[in-house]
Amino acid sequence: MALENIILDQENGIATIFINRPSKLNALNKATIQELNETLQQINANPEIKVIIITGNGEKAFVAGADIAEFAHFSELEGATLAAKGQEILFDFIENMKTPVIAAINGFALGGGLELAMACHIRIASDNAKMGLPETSLGLIPGYGGTQRLPQLVGKGRAMEMILTAGMIDAETAKMYGLVNHVVPQADLYDAYMMLATRIMKNSPAAISKAIESVNANFVTGVNGFKVEIKAFGECFATEDFKEGTTAFLEKRKAEFKGK
Numbered sequence: 734m735a736l737e738n739i740i741l742d743q744e745n746g747i748a749t750i751f752i753n754r755p756s757k758l759n760a761l762n763k764a765t766i767q768e769l770n771e772t773l774q775q776i777n778a779n780p781e782i783k784v785i786i787i788t789g790n791g792e793k794a795f796v797a798g799a800d801i802a803e804f805a806h807f808s809e810l811e812g813a814t815l816a817a818k819g820q821e822i823l824f825d826f827i828e829n830m831k832t833p834v835i836a837a838i839n840g841f842a843l844g845g846g847l848e849l850a851m852a853c854h855i856r857i858a859s860d861n862a863k864m865g866l867p868e869t870s871l872g873l874i875p876g877y878g879g880t881q882r883l884p885q886l887v888g889k890g891r892a893m894e895m896i897l898t899a900g901m902i903d904a905e906t907a908k909m910y911g912l913v914n915h916v917v918p919q920a921d922l923y924d925a926y927m928m929l930a931t932r933i934m935k936n937s938p939a940a941i942s943k944a945i946e947s948v949n950a951n952f953v954t955g956v957n958g959f960k961v962e963i964k965a966f967g968e969c970f971a972t973e974d975f976k977e978g979t980t981a982f983l984e985k986r987k988a989e990f991k992g993k
């Protein structure tokens with residue numbers, strides 16, 4: 734698959750995706766969303782990849798929003814279709830991936846860019862990052878899950894303020910809100926997300942997949958997260974990783990997980 738809008742680097746069990754549209758500050762268009770979907774499907778099916786990083790190429794932007802020129806003249810139906818397809822093939826897809834995904838926010842994460850980061854399982858930001866959902870200043874609302882995921886992460890009141898004012902917050906405020914887990918100097922962002930990825934990779938991929946499934950269940954309407962957890966917990970006992978993990982613990986050695 735030829736990649737035009739993203740760069741993919743795979744090494745030592747970590748896949749790093751760089752969104753690469755520098756002239757548009759890495760803004761998401763339909764082609765980039767499709768490339769991300771196809772690339773993530775390929776990575777998710779590769780048992781050698783244990784962690785995925787999504788970041789922006791360059792030092793200015795993670796993703797500075799959606800490509801407004803692409804939908805400025807859309808009809809009501811076209812707008813709804815754009816949001817529905819985008820949520821299905823990228824944002825919801827990332828949230829429910831079995832492989833953990835870290836967003837490394839290296840600058841502006843606005844609109845669809847912040848929504849992309851929020852769909853990831855963990856967020857880490859450089860100290861120059863700015864985040865916001867400016868859609869109401871364009872006569873829109875966030876359409877890629879922003880009105881749902883932002884309140885889950887920062888609470889209803891703060892989410893309402895961010896969305897209704899269309900304002901930006903800096904990285905330290907985002908950390909205080911719980912929107913990002915860590916803030917580091919921009920020069921240290923690579924080392925920080927690689928260290929986090931390495932820590933994750935030490936653990937059982939099979940268990941990590943079940944943990945993601947169980948945590949996400951709490952945010953699905955009509956689903957009892959406790960029951961999902963109980964079922965997933967039981968399923969872990971049937972895995973090779975469980976046998977290896979407990980045996981290694983009893984033998985006082987490092988576990989060698991296979992993700993099975």
